[in-house]
Amino acid sequence: MSGLQSLASHHDVDLANLAAAGDRRAFGELVRRHAAGVRSLLRRMGAAPSEADDVAQDTFLTAFESVSEFRGEGAFAGWVKKIAARLYIRRIRREKRLALLAAESAADEAPIKLTDAVTRMALDEALIQLPPGERMAVTLCYGAGMSHSEAADVLNLPLGTVKSHVKRGLEKLKVRMTTPETNAPSGRLAHG
Amino acid sequence: MVDLEFERRLERDFALAASFPDDVAFCRSIDARLNQDWVLRRWLIGAAGVTGGVIGASQLLMNNFVHRVEALSQGSSKVLEAGFSQLRPGVTLLGLVSSDVLVAWVAAGLAVVAIGFVLTRVIEEI
Numbered sequence: 001m002s003g004l005q006s007l008a009s010h011h012d013v014d015l016a017n018l019a020a021a022g023d024r025r026a027f028g029e030l031v032r033r034h035a036a037g038v039r040s041l042l043r044r045m046g047a048a049p050s051e052a053d054d055v056a057q058d059t060f061l062t063a064f065e066s067v068s069e070f071r072g073e074g075a076f077a078g079w080v081k082k083i084a085a086r087l088y089i090r091r092i093r094r095e096k097r098l099a100l101l102a103a104e105s106a107a108d109e110a111p112i113k114l115t116d117a118v119t120r121m122a123l124d125e126a127l128i129q130l131p132p133g134e135r136m137a138v139t140l141c142y143g144a145g146m147s148h149s150e151a152a153d154v155l156n157l158p159l160g161t162v163k164s165h166v167k168r169g170l171e172k173l174k175v176r177m178t179t180p181e182t183n184a185p186s187g188r189l190a191h192g
Numbered sequence: 193m194v195d196l197e198f199e200r201r202l203e204r205d206f207a208l209a210a211s212f213p214d215d216v217a218f219c220r221s222i223d224a225r226l227n228q229d230w231v232l233r234r235w236l237i238g239a240a241g242v243t244g245g246v247i248g249a250s251q252l253l254m255n256n257f258v259h260r261v262e263a264l265s266q267g268s269s270k271v272l273e274a275g276f277s278q279l280r281p282g283v284t285l286l287g288l289v290s291s292d293v294l295v296a297w298v299a300a301g302l303a304v305v306a307i308g309f310v311l312t313r314v315i316e317e318i
Binding site (some may be wrong): 024027028031032035037038039040041044053056057061064077096098123138140141142170173179 | 198199202203207209210211212215218219221222223225226227229230265275
């Protein structure tokens with residue numbers, strides 16, 4: 001028990017170094033810290049709960065295999081989220097679902113005006129309403145911390161397409177999530 | 193135009209991760225898979241080691257390794273033998289140990305080492 005307590009006080013980088021040396025308990029602590037973040041990210045990318053959990057499991061197994069490559073230059077959370085995003089995209093590409101993301105968002109979609117946002121929507125509710133391409137692009141860039149070019153590379157889309165997905169997605173999110181008179185908490189993930 | 197403040201807020205919101213009711217079970221399932229992979233890998237390495245040892249020992253027996261070495265070092269053996277004969281006439285050094293017996297001893301030694309590795313692994317797993 002004291003061992004677990006001492007691990008809990010370690011920084012992510014120290015735990016990653018221990019894990020790289022073969023300490024699976026240290027890696028277990030990293031899993032405990034970041035599992036929810038990875039699962040949330042995958043659901044926000046559009047994965048169904050069971051699919052998100054499958055990919056999250058694969059993510060941590062992959063992360064354990066390559067934890068020695070984590071140099072601590074960025075946050076461990078960002079590093080593991082990028083692994084998760086890549087694994088999920090590889091999976092949907094294999095299942096030929098990725099083509100949906102390449103499509104431009106529906107041009108006939110009615111523009112959202114600020115007055116349409118009756119209440120301030122939480123991030124997850126707002127994300128669900130975005131077209132798949134915009135949702136994915138925004139989540140990769142703001143959730144997994146990828147640059148536009150990294151997202152374009154992962155999605156195998158032209159950089160311009162990703163930039164326009166992100167721009168349009170952000171505009172819609174802003175309208176849907178911003179209502180000055182309410183102060184409801186945001187960022188809650190609906191899990192079922 | 194999306195302002196910087198909203199982008200920062202979005203990053204903060206994305207960084208917020210709700211806790212899931214099955215968080216503990218999920219983490220345990222990953223621990224279990226890691227352990228499962230680790231045990232499987234160790235057994236595979238152990239099995240590969242034992243197989244390699246057995247193959248090595250059998251090759252040693254089949255190819256009569258000692259005989260070949262003897263043939264190669266025949267010249268030096270003769271020199272040594274001559275030297276010893278001068279010291280103790282009537283005693284031939286190589287005649288003391290039969291090469292077949294020597295091969296059997298080497299094979300038995302390798303088998304003991306292999307069994308030792310297996311026992312160590314089994315005890316670790318228990």
